[in-house]
Amino acid sequence: xxxLDMLISALGQGTVYAPMALGVFIAFRILNTPDLTIDxxxxxxxxxxxxxxxxxxxxxALFAGTLAGMLAGLVTGLLQTKLRINPILSGILTMTxxxxxxxxxxxxxxxxxxxxxxxxxxxxxxxxxxxxxxKMFSVSGNSDLSALLLSALIMALCVALxxxxxxxxxxxxxxxxxxxxxxxxxxxxxxxxxxxxxxMVANGLVALSGAMLCQEQRYADLGNGSGxxxxxxxxxxxxxxxxxxxxxxxxxxxxxxxxxxxRIILQxxxxxxxxxxxxxxxxxxxVTVALVLPLVKEKSVALxxxxxxxxxxxx
Amino acid sequence: xxxxxxxxxxxxxxxxxxxxxxxxxxxxxxxAEKGDFITILGSNGAGKSTLFNAILGKFLSDRGRILLDGExxxxxxxxxxxxxxxCLYQNPLRGTAPSMTIEENLAMAYTRNASKSFFAVNRRDSxxxxxxxxxxxxxxxxxxKTKMGLLSGGQRxxxxxxxxxxxxxxxxxxDEHTAALDxxxxxxxxxxxxxxxxxxxxxxxxxxxxxxxxxxxxxRTVMMDAGRLxxxxxxxxxxxxxxxxxxxxxxxxxxxxxSDRTLLAL
Numbered sequence: 001x002x003x004l005d006m007l008i009s010a011l012g013q014g015t016v017y018a019p020m021a022l023g024v025f026i027a028f029r030i031l032n033t034p035d036l037t038i039d040x041x042x043x044x045x046x047x048x049x050x051x052x053x054x055x056x057x058x059x060x061a062l063f064a065g066t067l068a069g070m071l072a073g074l075v076t077g078l079l080q081t082k083l084r085i086n087p088i089l090s091g092i093l094t095m096t097x098x099x100x101x102x103x104x105x106x107x108x109x110x111x112x113x114x115x116x117x118x119x120x121x122x123x124x125x126x127x128x129x130x131x132x133x134x135k136m137f138s139v140s141g142n143s144d145l146s147a148l149l150l151s152a153l154i155m156a157l158c159v160a161l162x163x164x165x166x167x168x169x170x171x172x173x174x175x176x177x178x179x180x181x182x183x184x185x186x187x188x189x190x191x192x193x194x195x196x197x198x199x200m201v202a203n204g205l206v207a208l209s210g211a212m213l214c215q216e217q218r219y220a221d222l223g224n225g226s227g228x229x230x231x232x233x234x235x236x237x238x239x240x241x242x243x244x245x246x247x248x249x250x251x252x253x254x255x256x257x258x259x260x261x262x263r264i265i266l267q268x269x270x271x272x273x274x275x276x277x278x279x280x281x282x283x284x285x286x287v288t289v290a291l292v293l294p295l296v297k298e299k300s301v302a303l304x305x306x307x308x309x310x311x312x313x314x315x
Numbered sequence: 316x317x318x319x320x321x322x323x324x325x326x327x328x329x330x331x332x333x334x335x336x337x338x339x340x341x342x343x344x345x346x347a348e349k350g351d352f353i354t355i356l357g358s359n360g361a362g363k364s365t366l367f368n369a370i371l372g373k374f375l376s377d378r379g380r381i382l383l384d385g386e387x388x389x390x391x392x393x394x395x396x397x398x399x400x401x402c403l404y405q406n407p408l409r410g411t412a413p414s415m416t417i418e419e420n421l422a423m424a425y426t427r428n429a430s431k432s433f434f435a436v437n438r439r440d441s442x443x444x445x446x447x448x449x450x451x452x453x454x455x456x457x458x459x460k461t462k463m464g465l466l467s468g469g470q471r472x473x474x475x476x477x478x479x480x481x482x483x484x485x486x487x488x489x490d491e492h493t494a495a496l497d498x499x500x501x502x503x504x505x506x507x508x509x510x511x512x513x514x515x516x517x518x519x520x521x522x523x524x525x526x527x528x529x530x531x532x533x534x535r536t537v538m539m540d541a542g543r544l545x546x547x548x549x550x551x552x553x554x555x556x557x558x559x560x561x562x563x564x565x566x567x568x569x570x571x572x573x574s575d576r577t578l579l580a581l
Contacts, residue, residue: 169426169435172415176423179412186371186410187424187478188397 008144010267014260015151016212017231019158021239023205024232025255030166030248031178031198033080036091036229038206040098041072043225045207047105050112050220058133062154062211069207070200072098077196102222111221114214132215147216154212158205159256163249165201174198175248206232227280234283235259237290262286317382318346319518320486325369325379327542339365340376341542347520352512352533355522356565362542363522367488372396384485398427401479403472403492410475413464417455417474418444420463424478447477451507469500473507480511487512487519494524505532526558536561540569 020042027035049065052058072094079090106112114130129135134143137150165171173194176184184191206228214220239258243250262283269282327340339362347353357363369376372393380389388396403410411420421444422435430439441459448456451473455466463471472492480487489508493501509532512519523529529536536553538546545568548556 167434167436169422169429172419172423172435173426175415175419176412179414180409183410183412183420183478184423185394186397186402187426188394189423189426190394 005144006267006271007264008142008148010263011260012144012148012151012216013266014263015148015155016216017209017235017263018151018155018256018259019205019212020209020228020232021235021255021259022158022162022252023202023209024229025236025251026162026198026202026205028233029178029236029251030175031195031202033087033178033195033199034091035076035199035202036088037072037076037094037098037199037203038091038229038232039225039227040095040102041069041203041206042210042228043102043220043222044072044098044105045069045210046214046220046224047102047112047222048207049211049214050114051105053114053132053215054112054116054130056116056131058131058136058215061215062133062208065211065214066204066208069210070204072207073200073203074196076203077199080199081192081195099222106220106222110223111219114218114220129218132218134216151212151216154208155256158208159252162201162252166248166252170194170197174201227283230280230283230287231262234286234290235262237287238262238265241290241293317385319349319351319384320345320347320370321380321382322346322366322370323380323382325366325381326377327365327369327374328377331377338542340369340379343379343539343542343544345537345544347518347535349518350516351535352517352519353521353535353537354529354533355520355537355539356524356526356529356546356561357522357539358569360541361539363539364490365542366539367402367490367520367522370486370488371400371402398482399485400488401482401484401486402488403475403479403490405491405494407468407472407475407495410478411463411471414462416460416462417448417466418459420474421447421478421481424481426482428482447481448474450510451477467500469496469504472496472500472504476504476508476511480515480517483515483517485518487517489519489521491522491524508532526561530556530558530561538565538568540565545569 020038024038027033027038045065045068048068049061052061052064076090076094079085079093080087085093103110114132115127116130117125118128120126134147134150138146139149140146166175173184173189174197177191177194177198181191181195184194210225213224235258236255237258238261239254239256242257242261243254245251265286266279266282269278270276274282322343322345325340325343329337329339343362343366355363368374370381372388372391375390380387382388383396383399412423415423418436418441422429422440425440425444430437445456445459448459453470453473455470455474463474466474476492492508493504496504505528511517519533521532530553534549536548536556537544546564
């Protein structure tokens, strides 16, 4: 059943990247902020996770990665609110700085395999693969299926927690900050604080994806983050195209589902022999098309109206 | 014992030291007693909105002090002083969050008085919101789950008014809050305004360009020109005043000629 395997593999990828799609949804849709920290915080989650995993704490590693991302978000948040730096530039500054930080976390290398050197019986040091959450969670003979189930569990947990969070008082304060910051301030709520918290949550989720990917593929690579923002946006937009713009819970769900669909589209593209280096261009094209669609619709309606108007006049 | 709101010797220049320098407030002073409802007149650029922004803390004034209920708020941060000040603008979009429901908007505005609960929207507060919405007589009480962005300008402004007053502020600022509404809706929102202020005994300042409205509403009318207070009407003198006489008085006091009549929309 090659197609079922392919579907499982695509869904597996989709679930790993789903928290990132949720993070992008929070930054771009809820906070209305173009946050470019994402490419950097994804790798930050990855590198910190790799370090902690190698030292033998795979579960803690996921939390550590998430926390690292939140820290990156905090920096961007402070640049935006306290230092009043343009949101796009704030993200770029943090992302650029993170490149060095990530390099340092990996000990001056561009990548790190999740393994440690252990002396075997004959006293020779051999590499032994580190334990990962995916290795620990094995419910089926098919490791891809096990991985999918575990990622899906994490994804469901994220969606559920966020859906609840955005109904609490801090949650609606964050939503209102993205919607109408002036109204938040006049409700005697510190909008700067909630903007920073929102960016932290968004980047924490992005970093969680990085951490999950790191354990799933068993290595961390500084190059893994590039273009992540566009991938996340593509997921959010695909989800939105399917389910429309609705409430916050529906939005979170559609972002997660969008992430799955995005991977299925990619998998399908690979089937027609698309070389893997085409991925980024395809992602960019998907986002562009999705963004332009409303304009095309509007123009075509206007064109039809003009034509029918001309026909009426000539008859 | 000082007055409820004291604005003393407030001055603000914009773009000071440049050729575009503009004196928005010039040694401006005003006192309001608790429960005063003061209407503020003045042509464009007289400094009315600047006065509101100074009270709201959108910028720090160059000179002068602002006291509210005995507390010096001159240097208090904007969102902190908002606890005691409600404000409504001409643009109905400014006071509400469009992608959130009516209920969630009210819950935001109600933050500091709200019942302690895990979720922002809870049954007890919602029942209270429903009662308040019903008093608007716009049918909004049955649409609490509707997104604010779907309401008309008048409905949004009425909801904003409710949000601005829901936490019983010590001071309510109304900056031409009905100017963008159609005449019928405007009358309706003004009646709601009058009722809410009366029922809660709020202290309020209302900017308007409408002379008869300025005399009809509230218990005091002041006039501003070039950042100064040029007229302060109250008591019998105010009762005897007519809109036409007010325009003449304004021309005299401000040194502006009749061309301002058009500006004042009479």
